[in-house]
């Protein structure tokens with residue numbers, strides 16, 4: 001059974017295509033999240049596919065939410081979150097949107113990010129991130145809300161929002177504060193530190209360092225396998241107890257959280273920094 005070739009199957013929605021093993025090959029579809037369900041294990045591999053860098057915009061957030069809905073509907077046993085790029089998991093929020101947006105578009109962006117966050121963080125199955133390249137800003141955050149992270153050597157990971165001029169949104173602070181030892185969380189959040197996978201593994205930011213994507217997927221599958229003999233209701237009740245604070249915060253303060261994000265992005269200081277950051281990125285070559 002070939003799992004590497006894209007096959008035609010019914011379109012789930014405008015941005016998500018399920019990959020399955022029905023024998024009708026078609027050319028690669030330009031969907032923002034590709035779904036490949038392994039019929040043997042029941043695990044779905046979700047590959048972000050907004051090339052070149054999987055920068056997160058409303059459409060990619062919505063595609064992730066839709067993909068998770070599909071996994072819930074199909075009673076998935078687990079998800080492996082990865083990317084189709086050979087060297088980038090995700091470069092975080094789309095700088096173009098931060099640079100050229102307005103309060104309406106930033107509200108929509110954050111609204112969509114909250115939805116995707118809740119789908120992943122409160123899913124009824126475990127998620128494992130196969131971090132096959134750089135995971136920066138929002139890209140790092142989306143790996144952090146999975147239950148497990150394996151990262152390929154040679155890339156960088158971290159929450160660098162502060163360097164882009166954005167005050168850290170509350171949920172990012174809450175989750176970083178729980179994942180990393182306190183001192184590392186504080187330094188990382190206030191300095192926007194980017195880490196090698198080896199450094200990240202020493203501070204709990206990643207669980208395993210691997211040599212390539214194939215090994216990352218194997219590690220993710222091994223992690224998901226650990227849940228096969230445990231009743232999922234018990235796992236989910238326990239997980240929700242652990243994660244309740246962040247989930248309740250977003251559910252009960254949705255609009256305030258959006259307003260806080262818009263305020264952070266539209267401040268003169270943030271806009272000046274975003275502008276410089278954007279220009280530096282464009283002048284890199």
Ligand SMILES: CCCCC/C=C\C/C=C\C/C=C/C(=O)SCCNC(=O)CCNC(=O)[C@H](O)C(C)(C)COP(=O)(O)OP(=O)(O)OC[C@H]1O[C@@H](n2cnc3c(N)ncnc32)[C@H](O)[C@@H]1OP(=O)(O)O
Nearest residue numbers: 053055091092093094095096113114117136137138171281
């Ligand atoms: C309550 C719910 C919470 C949920 C919240 C979810 C997420 C948000 C969380 C917090 C706020 C997040 C903020 C951010 O994420 S800010 C963005 C942070 N990201 C970065 O700083 C990454 C910047 N990019 C890089 O460092 C490099 O590009 C790279 C990723 C290391 C790759 O380097 P490489 O040399 O391989 O490629 P290029 O640099 O040439 O890039 C190729 C191409 O892509 C463009 N690009 C890169 N990054 C972005 C980006 N983030 N957005 C848009 N475009 C990007 C780059 O400009 C090049 O374009 P070109 O046209 O020149 O080819």
